[in-house]
């Protein structure tokens with residue numbers, strides 16, 4: 143049995159109770175991975191941000207399928223906690239905040255490991271959970287990645303990271319994309335995102351929607367619709383400004399693909415993608431470049447030198463093209479018997495995450511909306527090209 147999380151306050155308890163009633167998915171307790179932090183393990187499919195093993199803190203996965211985000215040192219962590227508490231509080235009656243809920247991961251209160259009682263975690267819905275082969279992209283949105291209280295050196299540091307942020311209004315922080323024909327994930331890190339300039343943005347982002355053989359146009363359309371919904375929310379509110387916050391995009395790389403295996407009969411909710419647990423972590427420090435002509439179009443060929451069968455402990459391979467290629471192991475490999483269908487590409491999620499720099503305001507969040515509008519233009523360009 144997994145250790146029960148200790149709740150910090152009654153609000154958290156209430157939220158957890160509601161969650162338990164609403165979702166039987168999160169009840170699955172598997173006693174296998176109990177070795178670390180009471181059965182919690184580093185989130186295997188994290189595409190950006192602080193990572194366990196590399197940074198001092200990171201995102202964990204609880205055995206019940208939720209994700210645990212460790213509270214950052216004050217004031218950042220408290221700001222994020224306060225925000226989730228406000229939006230998901232039982233007493234929340236603000237129509238704008240209620241309308242925001244569907245755009246966020248559900249918040250299940252706080253969690254503390256009995257082993258490290260001083261570390262507090264936010265317990266959140268895993269947005270990737272219902273997908274069998276989750277393709278994930280993290281995009282930071284807004285013209286400024288530093289908040290109004292940032293020191294001059296912090297501002298400078300953030301601007302230096304991506305001087306185009308002010309103009310473009312968003313930055314790709316990382317992605318991983320499933321290629322069914324090779325049964326592997328292609329990953330791009332923050333350096334790839336920072337290498338994108340105005341002329342290469344569409345081709346860079348198109349990689350997220352390219353399954354190695356074709357562009358998933360339906361998925362792009364769905365994505366546009368979801369981003370528009372978020373933009374509508376921003377157009378309706380003046381009370382909050384979001385700095386250095388992200389949109390997390392997730393779709394199922396196995397959708398639109400026929401599986402000639404038991405996989406077809408299994409419900410995706412069984413979380414099969416976790417089986418190679420921490421092997422799908424990508425933290426390649428390799429600097430990526432995408433200045434070359436035709437690099438996006440050449441993607442399938444460019445993989446040919448990169449995909450190798452790795453040992454179970456190290457399935458990540460750099461293919462010398464700024465990508466990290468990861469193979470899945472064991473029984474999941476028989477996905478190579480798949481064939482691509484013209485059919486339904488399935489649903490997707492676009493959710494807002496990362497609220498360490500959220501500030502009250504009395505004016506619309508023009509910086510965030512600028513980013514969303516530019517992102518929409520880029521997505522539309524991907525469809526046209």
Ligand SMILES: Nc1ncnc2c1ncn2[C@@H]1O[C@H](COP(=O)(O)OP(=O)(O)OP(=O)(O)O)[C@@H](O)[C@H]1O
Nearest residue numbers: 188189190191192247266267268269270280496498
């Ligand atoms: N609710 C979630 N469901 C699935 N994956 C998530 C969720 N929240 C975060 N992640 C994964 O973790 C990564 C980092 O998340 P986040 O941006 O919240 O943390 P961070 O950047 O380390 O935090 P901070 O900026 O506050 O230091 C995301 O790119 C995503 O891959």
Ligand SMILES: [Mg+2]
Nearest residue numbers: 190191388496
């Ligand atoms: Mg982040």
